[in-house]
Amino acid sequence: MASTSRKTKSKPWWRDPAAWKRIGFWTLIGGIAFGVIAAVALTIAIFSTRASLPSYDELKSSPNGQMIRVHAVDGTVLVSLGxxxxxxxxxxxxxxxxxxxxxxxxxxxxxxxxxxxxxxxxxxxxxxxxxxxxxxxxxxxxxxxxxxxxxxxxxxxxxxxxxxxxxxxxxxxxxxxxxxxxxxxxxxxxxxxxxxxxxxxxxxxxxxxxxxxxxxxxxxxxxxxxxxxxxxxxxxxxxxxxxxxxxxxxxxxxxxxxxxxxxxxxxxxxVKLAPEPRQNSVRYFTDWALPQLEVLIDETDAPLEVWTTLDLDMQRAADEAIRANAPGDAQGALVSLDRDGAVRAMVGGKDYVSSIYNRATQATRQPGSAFKLFVYLAALEAGHKPDDMVVDEPVTINGWTPRNSSRRNLGEMSLRSAFAYSINTVAAKLGQEVGFGTVANMARRFGITTPVNTQPSMVLGTSDVRLIDMTRAFASVAQQGVAVTPFGITRVTANGAVIYSHEVDTSHVLVAPYVAAQMTDLLQTAVNTGSGKAAQIGRPVAGKTGTTSSNKDGWFLGFSSGLTTGVWMGRDNARPVPGLQGGTAPARAFRSFMVKAVAKRPVEEFDTKVTLPEWQLDPEDNAYFAPDNGMFVDEDGNPLPEAPRDDALPAEEEEQAQPDQIDQEWIDRMTGRRAPPQPAPTRAPSPSAVRPPPRDWQRQPPADWPRQPPPQQRQQPERALPRDADDGYQE
Incomplete structure (x- = not known):
């Protein structure tokens, strides 16, 4: 008889109530122990932290961040930041x-x-x-x-x-x-x-x-x-x-x-809220100047008092000049530098609230004829003189054929005449003679920080530049060739102690003083006889206009009585502005600003006397200078297939195309000089200086130019002076 035995299986531990009691007990013990340890640790942390806390007076003086107050040159607080x-x-x-x-x-x-x-x-x-x-x-x-x-x-x-x-x-x-x-x-x-x-x-x-x-x-x-x-x-x-x-x-x-x-x-x-201060054009200046603190000082905690170069009266005049003269929906910018480089006024646009983009320091645009400053500086440094004779004649350089806005060549003339009337062929020949790389190096030497191309058309201002850089270059010419570096901060104090003070460096000589004096000679002539007439202010002024292709940009840069001012106008999208030329709105804005800016400054004579170009003495030759409307070349400086129509110019421009009569006596009176009367020429002009008889196409307008009367048929006042005769990329 077989017997069987049954083995009894034990229960799983999770079904054992005693096991759960043990787990609960030890969990409670562990939790209590952890809580005690955490409480002790927290208590230690609290009291150790309490012991390390500063006193109440120290907490009251602890800073929340750095405060910066910016002062104008007269001490007025311009803005408080931070x-x-x-x-x-x-x-x-x-x-x-x-x-x-x-x-x-x-x-x-x-x-x-x-x-x-x-x-x-x-x-x-x-x-x-x-x-x-x-x-x-x-x-x-x-x-x-x-x-x-x-x-x-x-x-x-x-x-x-x-x-x-x-x-x-x-x-x-x-x-x-x-x-x-x-x-x-x-x-x-x-x-x-x-x-x-x-x-x-x-x-x-x-x-x-x-x-x-x-x-x-x-x-x-x-x-x-x-x-x-x-x-x-x-x-x-x-x-x-x-x-x-x-x-x-x-x-x-x-x-x-x-x-x-x-x-x-x-x-x-x-609840009556206090009015928010208006964010005016001063902010263009402070936005440019304050980031420089990062490299000027190391203080990042203490409140700062920043003393700047800005002159509030000049700033107001600059703001008004741009608002009043910039055409329509075009923008405008202005920078004015004192002889040491101190920025006295800076306007980066018509309205800071609607656009904080600073066109005076950030925008890069083509300068047109204003770039010829560097072409002629290079030529003068190479040995040319203002009275040197050059020939305005057709020229082709590496397949590029520049032409004048008059579409004519005038033959032999002085370098002074070529600059005053902005003859493009002469500028091209000078650039080729000294080397286009030399011209580019001259531009860099004078402070142009943007890339400068070395194609032949660069002499007509096809490289983008900044207004503040161009103004700096003209200021360096005004300072007899000594480099001028724009600056906006004169000193910085922290807790009453001066931690930074600006020092003007006059050790960098860019060109010999005689070269700068000769360039000033040319710039005076350009204002007194060329398209810069609107920039005259009743005291000696030297400067240059600039107009780019299709009237996209207008420039005027000049100096007088130790103050150098640059003005640019145009649209942000680089679309044409009808009638815009350097000698119109920008020159008028320059005059509007400078009349107020130099009113309390003594009249300063230049080292060189104003000398009229020889074309001034031959009224008949004035008929061969066409108005510069900035539309005769494409963006590469090449001639356009057809010239613009006269009726495309606004009435204001047509009036500008008929300059008023100006003679040497008037210029001497305006500049405060009492020069001896100029004797009449006793010799006949050289054959190369005499304009050849007009060709048939000059007598009869070409079929594809039906609305453009030949220049010699236009009515010109006696002894009328030509405008700054540039082709399309400049005046």
Missing amino acids: PSYGEWIAHADIPEVMKDAIVAVEDRRFEDHWGVDLWGMGRAIRTGLANRGTGRRLQGASTITQQVARTIFLSNKYDFGRKMREAVLALAMERKFTKEQILELYLNKVYFGGGAYGIDAASRKFFGHPAKELSLGEAAVMAGLVKAPSHYAPTADAEAAIQRASVVLDVMVETGKISRAQAAATDPQG
Whole structure:
């Protein structure tokens, strides 16, 4: 008889109640041990942090960021940048409505917690874990004490570790300072937007009065800003700030800080906001000058006082000149340099508010004839003289054939005449003679920082340049060939001590003084006899116009009485501006500005006397100079297939094409000279200087040019002077 035995199986441990009791016991023991260790560690951290905290007076003086105040040359504050601070307001002097409003909306349990709101902290941790990996910030629960800790000791980086450090600091601060001290710190240091830190700075900025005078409505507006200063600040969105103030009033009623009747009697819409200062053209200058601080000084914490070269009277005159003269929807820019390079005025556009793009320092455009400054400087340095005779004749250089805007060649003339009337063929021949690379090097030597091409057409201004660089080049000529470097900051002080002072360097000589004097001779002639007549100001002026293809750009650059000014006008999209030439709107803007800018300066004579070109003595020859309308070459400097029609020019330009009578006596009178009368020529002009008989096509307009009468048929006043006769890329 077989017997069977059954083996009994044991139960799994998870079904054993005794096992769960043991696990629960040890978990409780472990949790208690962990809690004790954590509490001890937290206590040690709090008290060690408390011991290392600065004193209350040190916390009051700790900076929130670097403040920079920028002064004009006369000491006037142009702009305050970075954080701004008002007076420190003691807790007892802070209006109760301000304290009640900020506590109600930011930390209603402020009087009850120990620096950390545990319920709020738990909510923040839970939200942070739920949003982990989503890129969203940890939300809420920062008490006023925590915000003070973050403002003074921590960054605005949002992560779990920072929240824990913030909590430890808050608990430590509550152990060291009173609630009144913490609230005082908070209200004097918290950021309210618009660059204002603390209630006094914010009150002065937004309401125009000290914080001690805050009303309930104003306090509600201020308390509502802290949540999102960049969004709710009145300077950013006044309507949003008012709406947020209504929410603050409701919270104050809910927390018992004010009654419902007080809230109903307070209308945030009735809060009067201080007007925001107008962001005028001064900001073009400060935006250019202030980034230079990074290389001039090392101070990054202490408040700075920056003293600049800007002359407010000149700046106003420059702004008015550009606004009044820049045509239609075209833009304009102006830079004016003193003899040492100090920037006295800078306008980067018609309106800084609508466009902060600084066309005086950032835009690169083709300069047209103004670039001939470097061509003639190179020629003069190579040995040419203003009275040297050159021949205006057809020329082809590497397949490029420049031509004059008159579409004619005048034969033999002086270098002075060629510059005054901006003869393109002569400029091309001079460039070829000295070398186009030499001309490019001359431009770089005089401060052109943009690339300069060395194609033959470069002599007509086909390389993009900046207005401030071109103005610098003309200023260096005015300084007898000594390099002029534009600067805008004269000195910087921090806590009353001078930490930077500008020193003018006059050691770099670019060309010999006699070369600069000869160039000034040519520039004077260009203003007194060429298209720069509109730039005359009743005292000696030397300068040059520039016009580019299809009237896209107009330039005038010149100097007088130690001040060099450059003007550019055109459209940002480089589209043509009908009638725009360097000798029209830019020259008029130059005159409008310079008349005011040099009014208090003594008249200064140039080293060289104004000498009229020989063409001035032969009125008949004036008929062969056509007006420069900037439309005779393409973007490579090559001739266009057909010339523009006269009726394409506006009436103003047609008038400009008929220059007024000017003689040597008038020029001597305008420049303050008493030159001896010029004797009449006693010899016949050389054969090469006599214009050949007109060709048949000159007598009869070509079939493809039906509306363009031949130049010799145009009515010209006696002894009329030609305009700056350039081809299309320049005047």
